[in-house]
Amino acid sequence: MSYELIAGVDLGSNSFRLQIGRVVGNRIHPLDTLKDTVRLGSGLTREKLLDHASQQRAIEALRRFGERLRGFPPETVRAVTTDAMRVARNAHIVLPQAEAALGFPIEIIGGREEARLIFIGAANALPAASHRRLVVDIGGGSTEFIIGEGAEPLLMESLFMGCISFRQRFFPEGKVDKKRFYAAEVSAAREIEGIAADYQRVGWAEAVGSSGSAQELADILEINELNPDAATGITRVGLAKLRQLLIRAGSAEALDLKGMRSERLPILPGAVAIMSAVFSELAIETMTHSDGALPLGVLYDLVGRFEHHDTRDETVVHFRRRYQVDQSQVTRVERTAVALLGQLIKLDSPEHENDVHFLRWAVSLHEIGVSVAHSEFHKHGAYLLSHADMPGFSKRDQARLALFVLGQRGKLQKLAAMPAGDPNWRLVFCLRLAVLLHRARDDHQLPDVSVKESPVGFQLDIPAAWLEANPITAAALSEETLIWRRIGSKLRIKPVAGETGVP
Incomplete structure (x- = not known):
């Protein structure tokens, strides 16, 4: 599409x-x-x-x-x-x-997802280049640092410092003096110090500023000829001159320079302090500017999602490999879970496209918690998905994945925050049933089952002969009906004639 x-x-x-x-x-x-x-x-x-x-x-x-x-x-x-x-x-x-x-x-x-998107925007707004770039984005509450090649980020970090938070901490009421400025620079330097060695080890050939703060700093330095040799962008020398002028003026509002935008005056001292620390800690002499940032x-x-180059798919594959997930079991469970969902919704409907994606991702990651411990692995997996950096996924996306992984087995009261009638219950049902049916972890053919959904719950039609031949699964299904009943929902297991396998 x-x-x-x-x-x-x-x-x-x-x-x-x-x-x-x-x-x-x-x-x-x-x-x-x-x-x-x-x-x-x-x-x-x-x-x-x-x-x-x-x-x-x-x-x-x-x-x-x-x-x-x-x-x-x-x-x-x-x-x-x-x-x-x-x-x-x-x-x-x-x-x-x-x-x-x-x-x-x-x-x-999350901060690293923000950093990834910032780099993609900055790189696509700059001329194509084969060398590595360091992109720095000073925001209101955080500052992102990204090293990448082309449009691919290699190293990403988000530090908890920004021009608004620094204004509140170091420049209340807009007052600027040498002591306040020094304190702000030291605070920023301490933050950057923790990542400096890794960034210098990876290295870069060009430093780029991608935020509104970087654009304003570049404009002020260029228009007022504070850079040496009529250099463009941001320079170490120009920053030092601007710093001194700010301290001498006592506030950004009292500074008599061209190119300053009134709406950004309150946050200018914080931006100068952070950028000065960036230049100092990362040994930068000059920095260019990119018009592209987070929105781009x-x-x-x-566009990548439209063209089936979804970063979220790549992230899921990476996590599956990192946590050594059993791909054979993933294949079995996914085939059954998607087939079950296909009996409840139209899989090819644009309305349900996102649900299908999330069910597949949840299946792919449902056993990552085994890498921590087999006991209560679903809880470990949910924790990992809630707290890990997952490129392409929002915090809400991660919470949704964690919910499915947590709900794949055990009591359902732990999902009590999800209201009755929420479409996510449908996905939880399909995942739980698929996991239960494939507990043997083998390739034996499953029976031909059908599922239905009603306002009060779900119904599973399954061959009676197969249930008799598989008493462990039959007992597990019986227990499953009790689990759903405890949250006020209904799961009916209906034995039917026939025992044809699911293709």
Whole structure:
């Protein structure tokens, strides 16, 4: 399936951005960009709660974006949110309101997933090159560091420091002096110190800044001729001069320089302090700038899903190999689980495409917990999926996978947070039944079974003769009916005539 117009939305800690692009071959031509300085991160209280004012700013911006996106098919829009929503303790309350305002789902992504998408966006906006690039993106609450070749990231990290959080910690009320600046630089340097050795070992030939902060710094240094020899971009010498000018002025607002945007003045000192530490710790002399960042990376990743180059598939394969999953068992369980689901929904329906993907991924990963311990491996697997860095998957995606892996066996009360009637119960049922039927881990042909779904639960029709010949499985199915009954649902096992095998 392909589309001409696609859209990416980035709900950053400082700014919200909407980028619309036209897909031409394997390239994306940007058509329209909307930006709103929401400063969501500034609304985080000491208790890590987003205050009412920041929520309102976010909702108003998203309503404007939603108006621009009216008429876009759901599969052509991907919206992601980063640090502020990652750390907000009331994100579960704010997110549904934000989604209603935008009109599309919003994914909370992890720091390394953010880094991956940033690199894809930056690399695709730069001229093609064979050398390695280091991309640095200073956001409102986090800073991403990525080394990659072409459009492929090799090393990714996200550090908990940003121009908004640094303003709150070191430059309250916008006041700047030598002591505050030194404290901010030391704090940033300590963060970077933990990754510097690995990054210098991998190495890079070109340093690139991809954020709005990097763009503003480059503009100020160039327009005011602070760089040596009329150099473009950001230079170590130019940064040092800007730092001194800021300290002398006492605040960004009092600084008399061209190219400064009023909406970014409050966060300029934090950006300068972090970038100075980046240059110092990673021994950078000059840095270029890329117009592409997270929104463009989201668009290219979306196109990859259309073209069956889904990063999530690659991640699942990597995890399967990393945790030495039994591929033969995966093949057996997947064949049966998908066949069962195909009796409950239309597998080729666009409406259910995502469910089919998630069932296949859950089957592929349902035994990764065995690598930790066989006892309660489903719990270990769910923990790994909840907390691992999984390129391509949002936090919500990972939680959904973890839910399926946790629910593959044992009591169902542990899934009590999932409401009755949730479509995920259908996938849990298919996965549990497939795992149960293949407990022997052999290639013996299964009976020809049929399943039905009703408002009160499920029904399994299975040959009576096969049940008599397989008493262990029959007992397990009987126990399964009790497990479903304990959560107020119903699973009926109906013995029927016949014993033909499933092809």
